[in-house]
Amino acid sequence: MSRPSRTLFVLALCCVLISGIPPTATATAATAPTGPHLVELYPNTSIPNDVGEYVTLSFPEPTALTGWTLTDGETTTRLGDETVVGRVAFSRDPSVAREKVDDPVLELRDHFVLAQAGETVQLRYEGHVVDETAYERAPRAQRWLRTDDGWEWRPRGATAFEARDLPADGALAFVLSDSPGVPLETLRGADERILLASYTFSSEPTAEELRTAAARGVEVRVLVDGTPVGGQTVAEAAALDSLVNAGVPVRVFDGPVVRYRFHHPKYAVVDDRVIVLTENWKPSGTGGRASRGWGIVIESAPVADALAAVFVADAGWEDTVDWQRYRENRRFVADDPATGSYPEQFDPAFVEVSSVRIAVAPDNAEAEILALLEGAEESIRIEQVTIDSDHAFLRAAIEAAERGVHVRILLDDSWYVERENRALVERLERLAEDETLPLEARLVDSSGEFEKIHAKGVVVDDRRTLVGSINWNENSVRNNREVAVVVESEATAAFYAAVFDADWRGGRPSVPVGVGLAVAGAAGGAVLLGRRLVEFEAEN
Numbered sequence: 303m304s305r306p307s308r309t310l311f312v313l314a315l316c317c318v319l320i321s322g323i324p325p326t327a328t329a330t331a332a333t334a335p336t337g338p339h340l341v342e343l344y345p346n347t348s349i350p351n352d353v354g355e356y357v358t359l360s361f362p363e364p365t366a367l368t369g370w371t372l373t374d375g376e377t378t379t380r381l382g383d384e385t386v387v388g389r390v391a392f393s394r395d396p397s398v399a400r401e402k403v404d405d406p407v408l409e410l411r412d413h414f415v416l417a418q419a420g421e422t423v424q425l426r427y428e429g430h431v432v433d434e435t436a437y438e439r440a441p442r443a444q445r446w447l448r449t450d451d452g453w454e455w456r457p458r459g460a461t462a463f464e465a466r467d468l469p470a471d472g473a474l475a476f477v478l479s480d481s482p483g484v485p486l487e488t489l490r491g492a493d494e495r496i497l498l499a500s501y502t503f504s505s506e507p508t509a510e511e512l513r514t515a516a517a518r519g520v521e522v523r524v525l526v527d528g529t530p531v532g533g534q535t536v537a538e539a540a541a542l543d544s545l546v547n548a549g550v551p552v553r554v555f556d557g558p559v560v561r562y563r564f565h566h567p568k569y570a571v572v573d574d575r576v577i578v579l580t581e582n583w584k585p586s587g588t589g590g591r592a593s594r595g596w597g598i599v600i601e602s603a604p605v606a607d608a609l610a611a612v613f614v615a616d617a618g619w620e621d622t623v624d625w626q627r628y629r630e631n632r633r634f635v636a637d638d639p640a641t642g643s644y645p646e647q648f649d650p651a652f653v654e655v656s657s658v659r660i661a662v663a664p665d666n667a668e669a670e671i672l673a674l675l676e677g678a679e680e681s682i683r684i685e686q687v688t689i690d691s692d693h694a695f696l697r698a699a700i701e702a703a704e705r706g707v708h709v710r711i712l713l714d715d716s717w718y719v720e721r722e723n724r725a726l727v728e729r730l731e732r733l734a735e736d737e738t739l740p741l742e743a744r745l746v747d748s749s750g751e752f753e754k755i756h757a758k759g760v761v762v763d764d765r766r767t768l769v770g771s772i773n774w775n776e777n778s779v780r781n782n783r784e785v786a787v788v789v790e791s792e793a794t795a796a797f798y799a800a801v802f803d804a805d806w807r808g809g810r811p812s813v814p815v816g817v818g819l820a821v822a823g824a825a826g827g828a829v830l831l832g833r834r835l836v837e838f839e840a841e842n
Contacts, residue, residue, distance in 0.1 A: 338365055339433040340425055341389065341448045344402070344458065345416035345440040348559045354398035355416050358391040358405060359425065369428045372414060374421045379414035402458060416440070443559040457561040459619045463612060463665045465788075467657040470602035473789065475797040476650035478581055478597065479642070479752050482590030484650055486511055488577045488599050489570065495521045497571040497613040499785070501564065501771070502530050504537040504584045504639070513548040525617045527565040528556025528628060535637035538584075542625050552625035553617045555783075560621040562664070566778070567771045567785035571610045574603040578770055578787050580757045586640035593756035594685075594748065594805060596769045596798060598789065605658050609785070612662060616783060644752050648801055653793035663784035667772055671695055671779075674762055674788060678702045683761040683802045684711045687754075688719040689774040691726050696774065700733070703741035712806055714755035715745040749808045758786070761799050765792045 342358035357372060359381075367381040372392070381392060386408075393399035394414060396407040416423070420438040424431050435453055437446045444455045476484045489496060489511040496515055503509075503526050516522045524545060528534070542552050555565035568579040568587070581587030581595035588597075616622070661667040675682065675698035682702055689696050689711070703709040711730065713723040723745055730743040746755050760768040770786020772778050789795075 335433060337362065337432065338370070338425065338427075339448075340423065340435050342391075343416060343423060343435070343437065343446040345437070345446065346418045346442050346444070347402075348443045349398070352415070352418070353395050354393065354402055355395075356391045356393035356399040356403065356407065357416070357423065358389055358403065360389050361387050363387065371426045371429075372410075373424050373426060374414075374417070375424075377412070377414055378426075379410045379412035382408060382411055384408065458559075459621065460561050461612070461615050461662075461665055463608075463615075463660070463662045465659045465661055465666045465670050467659060467790075468602060468604040468608060470600050470605060470655040470658050470789075472601050473653050473655050473791070473794060474599040474650050475653050475794050476597050476599075477648050477757075477798075477801050478588065478593060478595040479590035479644045480646045480648045481597075481650050482588060484597065484599065485570075485577060485579070485583075485588045488572055488575065489515065491575075492520045492522075492572045494573050495571065495610075497523050497525075497610055498583070499525045499565070499567050499569055499613055499616065500583045501527050501566045501568065502534070502538055502582045502584055504535055504541050504637070505587075505589055506537075506541060508583050508588060509541040509544050512545055512550055516548055516550050522550045523613070523617065524550060524552045525565065525613065525622065526552070526554055528554040528623075530564070533635040534632075536634045537637050537639060539629060539634045543629075546625050553622040554625055554628040555616070555622050556628055557621045557623060561619070562783040563777060563781035564783070565616065566782045569609060569770075569785050571606050571613060574601070574606045576600050576602070576606050576609050576787075578609075578785065580759065580769065580771060584639070586642075586753075587756065589640070590644070591640035591642045592753040594746075594752040594754065596685075596757045596759045596801070598767075598769050598787065598794070600655065600658055600787065600789075602655075602658060605660065605787075608660055612660075612785065640753070642753050644750070647751065647804065648797075651793070651797045653791055653797060655794060656790040658790070659788040661768070661770065661772065661784075661786045661788060663772060663779045663782055667784055667786065668694070668779040670788060671760075671768065671772070671786075672698055674760065674766060674768060675699055675702055678707045678762045680707060680763050681761075682707055682709045682763075683759075683799060683806075684709070685755060685757045685759045685802055685805065686711070686774055687714045687756055687758070688723050689713065689726060690776065691722075691729070693774050693776065700730075700739075700741065703734070703739040704737070706740065708740040709742070710802075710806060711741075711743040712755070712802065713743070713745055715747065716754045720745070744806065746805055747808050748805070751805075751808060755805075759798060759802070761795050761802060764795045764799060766790055767794045767798050769798075 338361045341360045344356050347354045364387045366385045368383045370381045389405040391403050391405045391407045394410045396409045399407045418440045422436040424434040447456050492515050512522050570577050577599045579597040586592035661670040699709050727743040734741040767789045772784045772786045
């Protein structure tokens with residue numbers, strides 16, 4: 303239904319004029335109002351003179367607008383004389399506002415401007431305050447939105463995906479740099495669709511698989527970030543040019559107004575499978591030329607459809623542009639692609655899976671990961687590039703150790719993170735020593751098994767595993783688009799626990815650790831899973 307039709311539909315529903323409505327008590331942040339109330343303000347549109355700003359109200363019952371006003375204490379505007387029901391937006395520029403909201407939009411009767419610097423807005427009936435909200439400085443292109451927990455700023459167009467348990471038929475667990483063939487083989491098996499999302503994309507072997515898939519009739523779409531740290535490289539430009547020339551639509555997350563600081567996920571939807579990675583589609587990542595990374599291929603139509611919905615929501619909004627338009631008059635930076643070669647320690651393993659939860663930042667990832675850590679009863683293994691020293695995830699891990707959970711944290715020792723990582727390791731070791739906690743931390747010493755840690759992985763209680771793009775810092779969970787999966791599966795946990803333990807044994811503590819607890823049997827589990835993988839491939 304078009305927006306004008308929806309407006310007429312709403313107005314047609316309101317066939318009974320209601321007058322004499324008593325003022326409704328102003329709702330607190332923790333209670334949902336039952337009468338007419340404010341639900342959304344959009345003060346800073348990023349358009350000159352804030353053209354298109356609006357205020358959205360909710361009318362639970364058919365309500366005649368006569369007598370209703372909005373005021374900021376300096377100016378007051380009448381809402382009109384129509385009768386409305388449900389959510390209705392009011393704007394002095396309704397034709398522009400209709401491009402920004404899905405609700406019906408009515409024109410304000412009088413001059414009324416929302417201040418970017420902040421103010422208090424009241425909804426009144428016959429001069430009596432019915433509801434109000436106050437905000438401080440309005441961020442660009444963000445909505446002041448009423449939620450169950452109060453008011454908060456959210457980017458316009460931001461999603462609100464919820465995590466839920468989804469069934470899976472099984473999965474293929476693997477790590478990099480050991481198994482660079484798995485991502486390519488997964489794409490090679492596509493019959494109907496490939497939706498590939500990444501922060502950066504410069505892998506020519508991956509581009510070749512996508513071009514080949516498109517040539518055989520597979521729907522192939524790609525979404526990448528437009529402002530990666532350091533800039534887009536010549537190799538990335540060449541790879542994306544080749545895709546567009548082969549008829550593959552490529553969208554770039556870029557523009558004057560964007561919903562997320564970075565588009566940072568690393569996943570692909572392939573028919574009814576998904577591959578979720580900690581690594582970018584580039585030689586150092588999926589190419590296996592540098593990084594220790596984790597990846598998993600999940601067989602599940604519900605999981606694939608859920609991630610496809612994320613892709614569509616991200617690629618289809620106004621903050622993405624076509625690659626051809628993006629690259630016009632743009633300069634690309636020279637790159638030095640990774641060329642390392644490392645031994646294959648861990649074969650991919652087919653694993654049974656009980657359920658999968660998709661953690662999407664900034665929608666639900668923070669709550670999901672906190673719940674994962676807070677629910678730990680026996681052990682937590684954490685393998686990360688680096689961790690902010692005061693982040694909520696780190697606090698949750700320490701609190702787990704305080705209640706007796708054995709926590710081990712393995713961090714990268716590359717030159718660009720070595721100083722802060724060493725300081726954090728020393729701090730955690732002192733804490734473990736002083737409070738006799740089952741808490742250990744190390745900097746990795748890969749001993750030639752890989753160049754650096756780029757994984758963002760967690761194993762909890764040998765039965766739940768987190769794999770994805772989420773770094774342990776506030777920007778990642780609050781401002782970026784990120785994707786990870788929480789896999790409920792003892793076999794999956796055993797595989798990644800074995801990898802972690804091998805990486806841990808190559809690590810080195812900076813000072814002697816006060817408490818040392820060994821976890822036995824994980825390596826043997828990996829061997830067993832490796833045999834199961836061989837059997838699975840023979841049967842399928």
